[in-house]
Amino acid sequence: MIEYLQKNSGEIIAALGQHIYISAIAAIIAIIIAVPLAIIMIDHPKGGEFVSQVAGVIQTIPSLAILGLLIPFVGIGTLPAIIALVLYAIMPIFQNSYSGLTNIDPILIEAADAFGVSKRFKLFRVQLPLALPMIVSGIRIAVVLIIGTTTLAALIGGGGLGTYILVGIQTNNDNALVVGAVLSAILALLANGLIKLLGKVSLKRIVIGVATLLILFGGYTVGSKLIAQRTQTITIAGKMGGEPEVLINMYKDLIEEDNPNVKVQLKSNFGGTSFLFKALKSGKIDIYPEFTGTVMQSLVKTSDSVSHNPQKSYQEAKQLLKQQFDMTYLKPMKYENDYALAIRTADAKKYNLKTLSDLQKLSSNFNAAFDPDFYQQADGYPGLKMTYGIEFASVKTMEPSLRYEALADNKIDVTDAYTTDPQLRQYALTTLKDDQSFFPPYQGAPLMKASFAKKNPKVVKSLNKLAGKITTKDMQEMNYQVSVKHRKASIVAKEYLLKHNLIEK
Incomplete structure (x- = not known):
C-alpha cells in the first residue's frame, strides 16, 4: 500500500481534488435551489407537499440510470454528474428546510407580527435563525450523500475517487480499491464535521462564505476553459477493463507524439458498448476502440449472416457503419479478442x-x-x-x-x-470450443465519426500505425501486466510502442 501511494500520490491528489470540486459545486447548487424553494413554500402547504413528493420520486431512480439519461443532452464528464447529484441532494435539504421553517413555535411568529415587522425582517431575523439547525442538518445529510454518490462520476468520465474504485474492481487491485473507498469515507466524515461547525456560525457569514466559494469555483472553471481553448482537445473513451485502457493509452501516445498541439483526454472504464456508442453518436466523445464482431452483431442493422472471415467481416462492418451512422472505422489490429x-x-x-x-x-x-x-x-x-x-x-x-x-x-x-x-x-x-462457429471475428480498431476523421487526417494517420500490429500473445501479456501485476496501463502501453518503434523515447 505504501509503495502504491508513493507511485500514485500525484494522481490520487488530483482525483481527490476532482471529487471535492464536483461535490462542492453540486452541494452549493442544491442549497441555492432547495432553501429558497422551501422559503417560497412556507405559506403554500400543498405546494410544499408536492415538491417533497417530486424530490422523493427522483431519489428512487437509480443514479446510474439518471447519468445514462443525461448523456445525450449534456454529454459526459462533470456536468451530468453534477446535475444528477443536485437532483439527489434537493430532497433532504428541502424537506429539512421546509420542516424547520413551518414548525417554528406559532407564539414566536405571532410576537413578530405583533411588533409589526416586515416580512423580510421576520424571515431573516426570526424564521431562518430558528430553522437554521434543521437546515444545516439537511445540508449535512445531502453533502454526505453527494460525496458517496460522486464516486459514480467515474463511470462517465467525471473523474474523482470513483476512478480508483473502478480500477480496483476491474483489475482486482485491492490497493486502488482501498484508496478510493477510504478517501471517500474520510472526505464524507470531514465534510460532516465541518458543516456541523458551520451550524454555530451566523447566517450572514454562511451566505458570505457560500458566495466566496461560488466566485472561486466560477473563476477556476472559466480559467480552465480558457486554457483548454489554446489547444485542440480530443476525448478518447474505453470500455470497462484493462485491455481497453491499454488501447486508449496507445491512441493517446501516438496522437500526441505526432500532433504537439493536440491534447488527448482519456475516459477509461467508461461503460458498456451501447453507452459508448451513444456518446460517440452525440459527439460527447471523439474516438473509442470497437470490435468487428460487436459492430456486426449489436450496432449495425443487416439481414446477412455475419462472415467468419476476419477481413470480410471488417469490410462489412466498415461499410455499414459509414452507411448507417456516417462513421469511420479505421484499420484493425492483428489480434482477435474472441x-x-x-x-x-x-x-x-x-x-x-x-x-x-x-x-x-x-x-x-x-x-x-x-x-x-x-x-x-x-x-x-x-x-x-x-x-x-x-x-x-x-x-x-x-x-x-x-x-x-x-x-x-x-x-x-x-x-x-x-x-x-x-x-x-x-x-x-x-x-470451450465454439464448434458451430457462432462467435464472429473480433478485431479491434478505432471508431470515430466521419466528420472527425475528415477534419483530423493527422490523427487518423497516427492511429493507423497500429493497423496489423499487436498479436494475441502481445495483448495477453499486456493484460496480464495490468490486471494481475497491477502495473499502470499507461506505462504498459508506452513500453509496447517504444519496443516496436511506434513512438520515440
Missing part, C-alpha cells in the same frame, strides 16, 4: 467438456455469470442460447473481474471470457 465460455479445468476433465455442444448437454446443472454486455448483446448469451440451446440453472450479471473470482471460488460454474483475458492464465481456466 468471445468464449470458460469453466474450471477440473470440471472440463470431470465431465469431458471440450466444446459448447458438450456443455449444452449438462448446462441445466451449471450456474453462470456474465458480463452485462455479453448478457444482453446479440453476439453474446441471447444468440448463444438460441444457437446451442443452452439453458443454465441460473444466470446473473457480474462485473468482469469479479466473475472470474467467483468461478475460481466455485460460486459459479461458467462465465464468458475474451481469449486475451489474463485471468484465464491466472486461474488456469479452460475455454
Whole structure:
C-alpha cells in the first residue's frame, strides 16, 4: 500500500481534488435551489407537499440510470454528474428546510407580527435563525450523500475517487480499491464535521462564505476553459477493463507524439458498448476502440449472416457503419479478442467438456455469470442460447473481474471470457470450443465519426500505425501486466510502442 501511494500520490491528489470540486459545486447548487424553494413554500402547504413528493420520486431512480439519461443532452464528464447529484441532494435539504421553517413555535411568529415587522425582517431575523439547525442538518445529510454518490462520476468520465474504485474492481487491485473507498469515507466524515461547525456560525457569514466559494469555483472553471481553448482537445473513451485502457493509452501516445498541439483526454472504464456508442453518436466523445464482431452483431442493422472471415467481416462492418451512422472505422489490429465460455479445468476433465455442444448437454446443472454486455448483446448469451440451446440453472450479471473470482471460488460454474483475458492464465481456466462457429471475428480498431476523421487526417494517420500490429500473445501479456501485476496501463502501453518503434523515447 505504501509503495502504491508513493507511485500514485500525484494522481490520487488530483482525483481527490476532482471529487471535492464536483461535490462542492453540486452541494452549493442544491442549497441555492432547495432553501429558497422551501422559503417560497412556507405559506403554500400543498405546494410544499408536492415538491417533497417530486424530490422523493427522483431519489428512487437509480443514479446510474439518471447519468445514462443525461448523456445525450449534456454529454459526459462533470456536468451530468453534477446535475444528477443536485437532483439527489434537493430532497433532504428541502424537506429539512421546509420542516424547520413551518414548525417554528406559532407564539414566536405571532410576537413578530405583533411588533409589526416586515416580512423580510421576520424571515431573516426570526424564521431562518430558528430553522437554521434543521437546515444545516439537511445540508449535512445531502453533502454526505453527494460525496458517496460522486464516486459514480467515474463511470462517465467525471473523474474523482470513483476512478480508483473502478480500477480496483476491474483489475482486482485491492490497493486502488482501498484508496478510493477510504478517501471517500474520510472526505464524507470531514465534510460532516465541518458543516456541523458551520451550524454555530451566523447566517450572514454562511451566505458570505457560500458566495466566496461560488466566485472561486466560477473563476477556476472559466480559467480552465480558457486554457483548454489554446489547444485542440480530443476525448478518447474505453470500455470497462484493462485491455481497453491499454488501447486508449496507445491512441493517446501516438496522437500526441505526432500532433504537439493536440491534447488527448482519456475516459477509461467508461461503460458498456451501447453507452459508448451513444456518446460517440452525440459527439460527447471523439474516438473509442470497437470490435468487428460487436459492430456486426449489436450496432449495425443487416439481414446477412455475419462472415467468419476476419477481413470480410471488417469490410462489412466498415461499410455499414459509414452507411448507417456516417462513421469511420479505421484499420484493425492483428489480434482477435474472441468471445468464449470458460469453466474450471477440473470440471472440463470431470465431465469431458471440450466444446459448447458438450456443455449444452449438462448446462441445466451449471450456474453462470456474465458480463452485462455479453448478457444482453446479440453476439453474446441471447444468440448463444438460441444457437446451442443452452439453458443454465441460473444466470446473473457480474462485473468482469469479479466473475472470474467467483468461478475460481466455485460460486459459479461458467462465465464468458475474451481469449486475451489474463485471468484465464491466472486461474488456469479452460475455454470451450465454439464448434458451430457462432462467435464472429473480433478485431479491434478505432471508431470515430466521419466528420472527425475528415477534419483530423493527422490523427487518423497516427492511429493507423497500429493497423496489423499487436498479436494475441502481445495483448495477453499486456493484460496480464495490468490486471494481475497491477502495473499502470499507461506505462504498459508506452513500453509496447517504444519496443516496436511506434513512438520515440
